[in-house]
Amino acid sequence: MTAYAEYLAQRAQLANAGGFDPVHMPDHLFDFQRVLVDFAVQQGRAALFADCGLGKTPMSLAWAQNVHEHTGKPVLLLTPLAVGFQVVAEGHRFGYDVEQSRSGKPAAPITVTNYEQLEKFDHSDFGGVVCDESSILKAFDGKTKAIVTEFLRLVPFRLLATATAAPNDYTELGTSSEALGGLGYMDMLTRFFINKDRSISSRGRTQHRITGNPTDVGGAIKWRLKGHAEEPFWRWLATWARAIRRPSDYGFDDGAFVLPELVERVHLVEPESVRDGFLLNLPAVGLREEREETRRTLDERCEAASAALEDADAAVAWCHLNDESATLARLIKGAVELTGSDSLFEKEEKLAAFTRGEIRVLVTKPSLGAWGLNWQHAHRMTYFPSHSYEQMYQAIRRMWRFGQTQPVEVDVITTPGGEQILTNLHRKAAAADAMFAALVAHMNDALGVTSHAYDNEMEVPAWLAS
Template sequence: MNVEYLEFVKSKTKMDQPSGFTLDHDAIGFGGMQLMEFQRHIVKWALSRGRAAVFANTGLGKTAMQVTWAGHVAEHTVNPVLIAAPLCVARQTVSEAAKFGVHVEYVREMPDDPQGVYVTNYEMLDNFEPDAFAGVVLDESSILKNRDGKTRTRIITEWKRCPYRLSCTATPSPNDYMELGNQSEFLGIMGMDEMLAMLFTHDGGDTAKWRLKGHGRKKFWQWLASWAVTIRMPSDLGFADDGYVLPALHTHEHLVTSQYGDDMFTSIAQSLTERRQAKKETLQQRVAKVAEIVAKETNEPWLIWCHTNDEADLLRKAIADSVEIRGSDSIERKEQAINGFLDGSVRVLVTKPSIAGMGLNLQHCARMAFVGLDDSFEQMYQAVRRCWRFGQSREVHSHIVSAESLGAIKQNVERKEAQMEEMQASMVEHMTGMMQKAASAAAIEKTEYDPQHEMMLPAWVA
């Protein structure tokens, strides 16, 4: 067969060669506390890949792994590494890194002479020069979820020249496979549009929705497992689960009565407008129920999750010793309130999952309540995991106060939870064995080509 034609066929394979470096297993770490064996295994793999994603469940030590990865990249390249983290998580990163022998400095603007490892908030990322850094880490990288968001576009565009990139989150795509395209694009593996064209098709008549092509399902997961590791428990990688078995989570659902609808039976709000109206009409009842629940255990710290300022205002008035933080508060005000909740000077913290629902370690608290639900399963999952995470020693009680008229939201959240579990199971299944190939290429063929006969060119072509 024509050699040039064979080379053309090979060029149709999308390759992303590892760009990292290899360290001996025993060389991973910087003293202080030692990484667990499964954490060391992941860090070694991510360093060899150079650009990788770590989708590890809450409490499995993402912070320890990412600061160790960042420390080795800074040491190997003799250039700085920047970690971007959600609000208040940055300071936790500094203290957590120190436990593992990694010095991380919290900064809000570009250092004059950057060296070593730095951490900043996503809100401050515009103040830094990407070309000055050898590596970048996105802590809670699901911030990339909004494909058209300005933050997502800016991060991918401005940091694409950074040779070392690490993406870390517990929920890479709880209800939408497309978010994985954002992760891939940030890491420089494959662009979103290319991934969609290659492995996905429009879902029926709705051109805004995509689903995996039947023949591409296995290939998609194999490709994903070559640049991302998903771990729910250490046993997913063949390690013992000792110390990582969570105490029980008790979810209590409370339904308040609603007058929504014109007939004698409660109508279920379906459209966005109907849901907003149903939430407004049940606001007083839902807040009163949360206050009643909190009053039954006054010796416990409580996390109260809300979604609107109206809910927050009423909760703050209904619960005497509560402190509320909202988006309009200064960074200093938010940090002061969260630190007060951590040290015990604040017993009840009222806030939104969008503000404090990502990355924070709040295992001292084992009681929380939601004054309602919205359609974001990811926010609810992350909010619960602030307390119910590895390291929690007590059983956790989560109270969800909703209305009968908001049943459609509950069904939507449950559907997304089932999708996340299916996705994680598929990723873990296809990940088996892939981690053993520490420097494997992220490859996916665009077209299956299995020639059975030698190609004969017509005489006029020859």
């Protein structure tokens, strides 16, 4: 290869496949799952962006078994709180040697622990690492995130598995690339994206402030793909990631992977008191007034949530404030409150108890209990909306996921001032759905795939047919 050809190859930013041919492909995997596992093993360091209920756990276990047999070393599988016991149970059901460890030592060829326990472990003990619900990394504090990032950097084989890599923001895909040892977040932005907005400081100097979403409004930079970089961007992404919402995205039969109905009921709670200094209740405008109205209507909203869940056999009352949590736990019969001040053991035990059906109503925040858990045994919840689309998405998807047999009912409780928040969430949901559809389409296009259905009659140009 000439020096110029080497230069062009480097500029292409195509990730080098550092993996190997799979030696383990279990029969229990669905056809689309086998395709994804094969890709991830061949790649060595890969990301699987598969929607909730598509089987990220069996795919992760199959990948981990391949890495274990290839390296002769255990594989560490990292999960959010209280998800580990689900992974272990599913692993045993499929015949894997998998155990949970909190001691910092490998417990089995596939060792499971939660992210908060990672600092106890030595990277040199493992041949690979799986990050389950990897998008949770951005929700951690700086210390935990740094520990995870450093651990990943020192392990040769890596897999990221999540449903929401970037729920409405493809610039966030750079954080996944960086975790896999590929192109860094800022390097990705400068190579493939351009910003159009700049904010001017009081001293007249241009300041850049990165926003998560290129479509966000405000003073932050809005990033968009460079006109000539769109195709190279998707081709680069396709070298290390796969995205799938349903089997038919890859041309397979959806079969049982069809979601039940999602029923969203919006309850508007009128404030009983007036803001200080006002004679009438005026619509809340801006974050400050929205937050003030949220606190002023706390009792009324919690009472509405309690009434909505009065006849539920199993449900979750999601909240965001400590006072909301305490009030909901007091008002709802049979409720158990999970709080940030609980110990790790208490958090895991409460989440596991609700999963086992031992708690009628769990009261908690999305930041504590909305990651990775399978709650198909329940189909009722209440939700106080905030501006975080990802939190609401994850909260709803604990129940509304493939394998759920009942329509999932979500009672969204807000105020007139909160209607703007709800409108913003629906806008973000539409943007997220459009982004994921584009992600799948562009990945297939980058791979030269237009359809995976091989039983269709081929159409050829008239000049070729003649």
